[in-house]
Amino acid sequence: MEIIKKSKRMVSTSELLKSKGEKIGLVPTMGYLHKGHISLIKRARAECSKVFVSIFVNPIQFGPKDDFARYPRNFKRDCSFSEKAGADYIFFPSTDEMYEKDFKTFVEVQDLGNVMCGRARPGHFRGVCTVVLKLFNIIRPNIAYFGQKDYQQLVIIRKMTKDLNVPVEIAECPTVREEDGLAVSSRNKYLSSDERKNAVVLFQSLKLAEELIINGQKNLEIVRKAALEKLESNPFVSKIDYFDFRDKDMLYEIERIDQKAARILIASAIWIGETRLIDNILLENNF
Ligand code: AMP
Numbered sequence: 001m002e003i004i005k006k007s008k009r010m011v012s013t014s015e016l017l018k019s020k021g022e023k024i025g026l027v028p029t030m031g032y033l034h035k036g037h038i039s040l041i042k043r044a045r046a047e048c049s050k051v052f053v054s055i056f057v058n059p060i061q062f063g064p065k066d067d068f069a070r071y072p073r074n075f076k077r078d079c080s081f082s083e084k085a086g087a088d089y090i091f092f093p094s095t096d097e098m099y100e101k102d103f104k105t106f107v108e109v110q111d112l113g114n115v116m117c118g119r120a121r122p123g124h125f126r127g128v129c130t131v132v133l134k135l136f137n138i139i140r141p142n143i144a145y146f147g148q149k150d151y152q153q154l155v156i157i158r159k160m161t162k163d164l165n166v167p168v169e170i171a172e173c174p175t176v177r178e179e180d181g182l183a184v185s186s187r188n189k190y191l192s193s194d195e196r197k198n199a200v201v202l203f204q205s206l207k208l209a210e211e212l213i214i215n216g217q218k219n220l221e222i223v224r225k226a227a228l229e230k231l232e233s234n235p236f237v238s239k240i241d242y243f244d245f246r247d248k249d250m251l252y253e254i255e256r257i258d259q260k261a262a263r264i265l266i267a268s269a270i271w272i273g274e275t276r277l278i279d280n281i282l283l284e285n286n287f
Helices: 009-018 035-047 075-085 124-139 148-163 188-189 192-198 200-213 222-232
Strands: 003-004 025-029 050-056 089-091 144-147 169-173 235-248 263-272 276-282
Touching: 003 009, 009 025, 009 124, 025 124, 025 169, 035 050, 035 089, 035 144, 035 169, 050 075, 050 124, 050 222, 075 089, 089 124, 124 148, 144 148, 148 169, 148 263, 148 276, 188 276, 192 200, 192 263, 192 276, 200 222, 200 263, 200 276, 222 235, 222 263
Parallel strands: 003 089, 025 050, 025 144, 050 089, 144 169
Antiparallel strands: 235 263, 263 276
16 A cells, blocks of 8 residues: 655556556545444445545634644554555645645535534535545546535535536445444544443434334424434533434425425534534435
8 A cells, every 4th residue: 555645646646547447436534544434445445446545634624613633643543444444545645735825725515515514614614625626636536435424515525526527426325333323433532431322312313303204203393302302301412503304415404294305314413522423314205
């Protein structure tokens, strides 16, 4: 496995591989890899002839109160995990390499980026889209792999690539969970052991909402109320950013279940103590 730190070298490596007919898969990450990331790398390994993992904690997607400085990092371990999962290359640029001093261009997907996590974290998706488009231009993958865990990010990146004619296929990968159902996340590391035990309430509240809908509740305000009650009754939940029902493609709000609401995204973001966690469930209209 080769580690590449410079964009220029990355571009020439990628171009050479593509001229030989290689199919390039990219897994963009912020590092501190866990089994969620590993599942993406393994899927890329199965579908592509060359697998790239990018590791870059992107400063411009963090707000002033976010956890950029304390975001967990462990490059050595990331390298060994990536190699074991089947990566051929790691792209590991510095912040200066990605953002030169006079950097002035940003990518913004309107509307989709202003709801849910976008409302709670203004500018977050602008930062995400900007870095992802840069990574696409530098690594030039045929397929890029993203997790359903960050579902809004996936929808926004798909829209960006479509709107801007970016020649990359976006692959959607299922959320990997711990045994109790908590979605695996680099941020779980921040949780104390009591917080960790209680963090599963996020997944449980999503499952409760799913169950109520499957059992016939069509009024989603009633479903939301039940889910919020579950979250609010847990003493470790310090804040609820949102608990939403949305169209899975366009992210508009859904208030009632009807025939048109074919696939619903149930998504939530909460704080356990000082740690912000997100999760979601996709509900097929087969109930
Ligand atoms: P991050 O390093 O948090 O930016 O995540 C990099 C990629 O891994 C994103 O596409 C995430 O959606 C994906 N990812 C993170 N956690 C999980 C998980 N538990 N299951 C599946 N994919 C995940």
